[in-house]
Amino acid sequence: MTGIAPALLAWWDVHGRRDLPWQRDPTPYRVWVSEVMLQQTQVVTVERYYDRFMAAFPDLQSLAAASEDAVLHAWSGLGYYGRARQLQHAARRVCEAHGGVLPMDLDALMALPGIGRSTAGAILALAGGQRQPILDGNVKRVLTRLHRIEEPPAVPAVQARLWQLADQYTPADRPAAYTQAIMDLGATLCTRRRPACERCPLASRCLARRDGIAERLPAAQPRRARPQRSSVVMLVCFGAGRVLLEKRPATGLWGGLWGLPEVEGLDAVGDWCQREIGQPPLRIAQRPVLRHGFTHFDLDMTPVEVDVPEPRRALDGGRWLWYNLHDPARVGLAAPVTRLLNSLLQERPAPP
DNA sequence: AAGTCGGGGCA
DNA sequence: TGCCCAGACTT
Structure with a gap:
């Protein structure tokens, strides 16, 4: 059976987003900064910070050489400030251990603080054109619906299954475009609420849509009340x-x-x-x-x-x-x- | 496997 | 209000 890449890419070539700030000159450094900012932070919020941050720290060397206060100043308001400190620590380590060039290798990237498997995959695919899967919130949503996975994605067995599917669907041809495409699908059509299934290029094979439960997936993780x-x-x-x-x-x-x-x-x-x-x-x-x-x-x-x-x-x-x-x-x-x-x-x- | 880490957008 | 977002790290 064929994958989803042909239909997805055909859709993306017409409807995809190519105008986000980090898409314009997708160098490894620029993609890296964008991916770290986008960890648990929405695109509309990151858009307000990205260009300003890149103007302050245009390359990996300037980020490594900056003071921590300067980096946190540029990050103020984004939240998860550990990400900013890890980003800078990683930049310094790249200068020491990799000659100032981000290693385009999965294990070497994941060894850096703040870079997990998904972020490493995104850097390799988007900036390096390598066939590497990612598994962010958008991809999880698309895959749980496509395969009608009803357990919460946080369940370890489900997590493993999602990575397997993500890897299986990532094509050797145009992996960068595919990665953008599946994220765009999740961001613009396969949204958390009121998904636009009637416009989705994968609708005919989506099991959640077939069974009328697309909007209920992915299942919410039970959580406790927040203390005051x-x-x-x-x-x-x-x-x-x-x-x-x-x-x-x-x-x-x-x-x-x-x-x-x-x-x-x-x-x-x-x-x-x-x-x-x-x-x-x-x-x-x-x-x-x-x-x-x-x-x-x-x-x-x-x-x-x-x-x-x-x-x-x-x-x-x-x-x-x-x-x-x-x-x-x-x-x-x-x-x-x-x-x-x-x-x-x-x-x-x-x-x- | 569960807890920690921020802020904002949206119904 | 409650929920979750282009997750990663620690325990």
């Missing part, structure tokens, strides 16, 4: 628009970003100022609660505005940063921190 958490964060301000930021640990939530110092509760603000600044606060004002949702929990942040006198002693520059609202340092900031700093800037416009 809360925290009190301080906007420690002095002078004309200085706000104190603290460097977060390299790993974990918002790893490597600069955040607002946290305290146990409102009562702890005074003690905190004495301990860290060496002076008591001049004014304390609570601001409205900010809700921020994560995959695994919801966070309610209570911001507290704390005005302090001009600091008498310098703080450790590796851990603390007096962020200037009117001349912002180019460092990584989490989305809620950016929002808070922006609202503060509205209230405290630059002096004439």
Whole structure:
């Protein structure tokens, strides 16, 4: 029996997307950056970041040579900041071990941090023209429907079956176009809700469509309710628009970003100022609660505005940063921190 | 095999 | 609101 490639490619040659930023000059480096950005992040979001990131770090060498703060600054708002740090670490390793050239080999690529099998396959297929399968969310959706796979894709046996199918369907002829085509099919026709089966080039052989259950596949993984958490964060301000930021640990939530110092509760603000600044606060004002949702929990942040006198002693520059609202340092900031700093800037416009 | 890691788009 | 997105890594 024939594969799906002929019908898929014929459709893609007419209806496929070729205008995405990373499709224009699909070098291994450009495809790599795009694939890492697209891990768990939607195309419309990545489109807002990609060109700006590539302008800042046009090649692998410039990314390897950059400071971590500069990389996280360019990544701020995209989320999953571990991806940015791994991307840069991988770039540095490529410079050390591979002469600055991305190895176009599955095992060598997968040995780099942040590159799994699917991302490696995408780089090899899209930038190298190699016959390598990928298995991203789009391909999983197409294949589970095509074969009417009713168990959740996360089940290991299902995962293995999907990789087998992905490999089997990937053609030796035009593998790059095929890879784009199956992703485009999933993104534009075989969508999660309301799939456009009437326009699908694979409709005649799709088992889920035959049985009228396309929209129910792939099956959702059962998940637990998200716990609620809360925290009190301080906007420690002095002078004309200085706000104190603290460097977060390299790993974990918002790893490597600069955040607002946290305290146990409102009562702890005074003690905190004495301990860290060496002076008591001049004014304390609570601001409205900010809700921020994560995959695994919801966070309610209570911001507290704390005005302090001009600091008498310098703080450790590796851990603390007096962020200037009117001349912002180019460092990584989490989305809620950016929002808070922006609202503060509205209230405290630059002096004439 | 399950948990961790962000933010946004959409019904 | 709940769900999931061009996944990978750790335990």
